[in-house]
Amino acid sequence: MVIAGKLCFTWFGPTPVLNIMDSDMLKEIFSRINEFEKPHPKAIGDLFISGLLEIEGEKWAKHRKIINPAFHYEKLKNVVTATCSSCEEMIRGWEKQCLAGEVDVWPPLQHLTGDVLYRAAFGGNYDQAKSIILLQQEQMSLTYKVLQFAFIPGWSLLPTKLQKRMKEIDHKVRGLLEDVVTKREKAMKEGGVDEDDLLGLLLKSNMKEIQESGHQKGMSIEDVIQECKAFNLAGQESASVLLTWTLILLSKYQDWQDRAREEVLRVFGNNKPDFDGLSRLKIVSMILNEVLRLYPPVFMTMRTVHKKTKLGDIQIPPGVLLFVPIILIHHDPEIWGDDAKEFNPDRFSEGVSKSTKNKLCFFPFGSGPRTCIGQNFAFLETKVALTLILQSFKVQLSPSYKHVPIPLFTIHPQYGVPLILTRIRSNSLIRN
Numbered sequence: 001m002v003i004a005g006k007l008c009f010t011w012f013g014p015t016p017v018l019n020i021m022d023s024d025m026l027k028e029i030f031s032r033i034n035e036f037e038k039p040h041p042k043a044i045g046d047l048f049i050s051g052l053l054e055i056e057g058e059k060w061a062k063h064r065k066i067i068n069p070a071f072h073y074e075k076l077k078n079v080v081t082a083t084c085s086s087c088e089e090m091i092r093g094w095e096k097q098c099l100a101g102e103v104d105v106w107p108p109l110q111h112l113t114g115d116v117l118y119r120a121a122f123g124g125n126y127d128q129a130k131s132i133i134l135l136q137q138e139q140m141s142l143t144y145k146v147l148q149f150a151f152i153p154g155w156s157l158l159p160t161k162l163q164k165r166m167k168e169i170d171h172k173v174r175g176l177l178e179d180v181v182t183k184r185e186k187a188m189k190e191g192g193v194d195e196d197d198l199l200g201l202l203l204k205s206n207m208k209e210i211q212e213s214g215h216q217k218g219m220s221i222e223d224v225i226q227e228c229k230a231f232n233l234a235g236q237e238s239a240s241v242l243l244t245w246t247l248i249l250l251s252k253y254q255d256w257q258d259r260a261r262e263e264v265l266r267v268f269g270n271n272k273p274d275f276d277g278l279s280r281l282k283i284v285s286m287i288l289n290e291v292l293r294l295y296p297p298v299f300m301t302m303r304t305v306h307k308k309t310k311l312g313d314i315q316i317p318p319g320v321l322l323f324v325p326i327i328l329i330h331h332d333p334e335i336w337g338d339d340a341k342e343f344n345p346d347r348f349s350e351g352v353s354k355s356t357k358n359k360l361c362f363f364p365f366g367s368g369p370r371t372c373i374g375q376n377f378a379f380l381e382t383k384v385a386l387t388l389i390l391q392s393f394k395v396q397l398s399p400s401y402k403h404v405p406i407p408l409f410t411i412h413p414q415y416g417v418p419l420i421l422t423r424i425r426s427n428s429l430i431r432n
């Protein structure tokens, strides 16, 4: 039922839902974080999200303050180094595979972003992270199944096979992360390691709290593990999805691929991308924004209303779930024009605020205080990977590619992404 303009009322099982597409209301929802809070995922029986993604109020603010320094732009130089190392390994693999025919780039891109996250945020590598990532991927598809039953009251309390497996996965992931965390903690205590990556900062805050207060007041080791779990999920999945849809669209729109490659070669030649040069990639940024508009990896977000409140002229009772359908707003012809569904990076040629006329209608990373903390991380990693790929290959869609985007928390290509990769240099190892 449409209430007024861009407001639509529905039900999700027993829960009343308001779909919000109005720019002014969205600004309110994203900024008034005490009234419109993130819904607690346990309310729908899932177990996989935790940490910064779900916590509320003061605890969230405290955690975010601790973590923020690891995400300052200058601090993210290690993302560039980590992506270069990891991407070179991937490209070497593709060079061998492409001689034998097409390459399904979807699994390697998922590995890539997992590896980058581990190297840059946790000081490890993909081999250590592999089991955790695979378990979390399984957890996500199980959670998706759970959601289909979530409207049946009490279903989440039943001891079903699904619930049992989810608990088992949660337990295993927790154990694996505990191992990563305690190893680093030991190394830090022995004085060997003092890194300001994400894990280092989380652990330093834990140690500082203990030293200062003599007892645990701040981020406990349990909190640290939960945060690592959340970052694993948030940091790996969406970035791989962005890179994947970018390669699909550049394969489809060869003119944009040529323009992106020209720019990459103008800025870096055949050298490895460096931190400062990445900010000069204007065409690549326009392309990434357009991919994020058409295929926003996180295609919707939610808030819940905790106490009776007013949004615009409407009184909203507590318990209402607010759905923010990012993808629908990004595809709205009233905002983006008749070509809203077409790939046209030129619409971002004068920057995001010009193309959105300063309305809140493009927000692939959310908005307001609870906006994505990893936005710069994701942009750097994607630009580096794209630079190295475009320096090495011309990419085309294989005739076997089927265009079936499916929403599985993020938008996945259901049948993978078989590409034909043509090497454009005899030796694609990038110069230092």
Ligand code: HEM
Residues within 6 Å of the ligand: 030, 052, 053, 054, 064, 117, 230, 231, 234, 235, 236, 238, 239, 242, 296, 297, 298, 301, 302, 364, 365, 366, 367, 369, 370, 371, 372, 373, 374, 375, 377, 378
């Ligand atoms: C293309 C890649 C990415 C996209 C599209 C994306 C998108 C989003 C969105 C839409 C939200 C929810 C915002 C809201 O509800 O207002 C979010 C939250 C979050 N993201 Fe990302 N994200 C990406 C990459 C990353 C990366 C690489 C990391 C970490 C390294 C990360 C960490 C987080 C965290 C921790 C939150 C919760 C923030 C909070 O509640 O304070 N994300 N992201």
